[in-house]
Amino acid sequence: PSYSPLVRSSRTILSRIAPLHPNRRTPPPPLPKPLPSKKSKKQIGMEDHTEEELSETVEG
8 A cells, every 4th residue: 555645644643642542531540649668767766766655645
């Protein structure tokens, strides 16, 4: 089959339009919240310490 310039241009136009189609579907569900970044041992230790202090004040 002989390709005319029209066919080529319509193909490039189609390839430019194609990426838009997924956006026209119903939007995907919102992404789950990103997991908190891994905490360093120091941060975890600090949190444990504050939690212990809080529980002591609550009990007292």
